Amino acid sequence: MSLVWTLIATFLYAEIAIVLLLVLPIASPYRWQKFFKSRFLAMLGRQAQMYFFLLLGVLVLFLLEAIREMRKYSHHDHEGEVHLNVEMQHSMRLFRAQRNFYISGFSIFLTLVIRRLITLISAQACLLAQSEASLKQAKSASDAARNLMKQSTETGKEAQEDKTLEELSSLRTRVQELTASLNKEQKDKESMKSQSESLNKEYDRLTEEYSKLQKKVNISGGNKDD
Known part of the structure; x- marks a missing residue:
């Protein structure tokens, strides 16, 4: 394997490892989001679009080269006498072209998959943050409504x-007024009772x-008759 294809194969293995890291539940979307927004990746992110399309273009060129070699060695003419070594070299080159393909x-497929996974993880982290913010707002609104209901109940x-x-x-x-009126009537009654007693005494x-x-008149009248 040439140096270029060795680098492409290494890149493929690295892509497989990255896909496994992104797919397996190793880290939460929040941590991946923090990692994606780190300073180093932020510096690369400014030109990430250019790097992505450049890498994709290089891989497409090597893919087209592998397809060309496959077509080239697939149409080998087996008629006539061909030396065994030549046939083996031809098959080996065809196998190498297929391997490179x-x-x-x-590599191209996993590049697209990694890009899509990063987008989905970032979107999931944003949605989780929004849902937590919505839950906090709903909880605060519920607490405020509960406090208002409690205050209204206490006010009632x-x-x-x-x-x-x-x-x-x-x-x-009213009781004091009635008590005062009763006391006054009792006093009036007692005064009337005392007046009545004095009148009875006076009458007696x-x-x-x-x-x-x-008696004196009767006595004096009797004396006059004598």
Whole structure:
């Protein structure tokens, strides 16, 4: 194998390793995203498009060269006498062309696969970040709504308590007014009772005096008849 095809084969093996690293659950999309956005890759990313198409163009050229060699050694004329060594060399060159075709073809295929995997992993990391941000916003909104409901409930309880306190205060005032009115009536009743007792005493005294005067009048009348 020539040096160029050795380098292409090494590149193919490196691509296989990269694909395995990207496919296997070795690191999360966040870590891959951080790795893709590192300073070194950021410096390369400025010209990554150019490098990608340049590499792809080189691999396509080697693929076309392998196809040309395959077609060249596939149309070998087996008629006539051909030396065994020449036939073996021809078969060996055909096998080498086929090998180069597969190496370059798989290299191109894995290059496209790696590019697509990097794009998908970056998109997945962005979607995960957006979903986490949406979950945090939803959680904060839910907490805010819960706090508002709690505050409104507490406000309602406070208003109910204030209303109850006002009713109790009005009832106490009413009780005090009724108690004062009852005390006044009791005092009036006691004063009327005392007045009634004094009137009874006065009536008894006057009745007694009247009886005394009546007796005196009767006595004086009897004396005049004698």
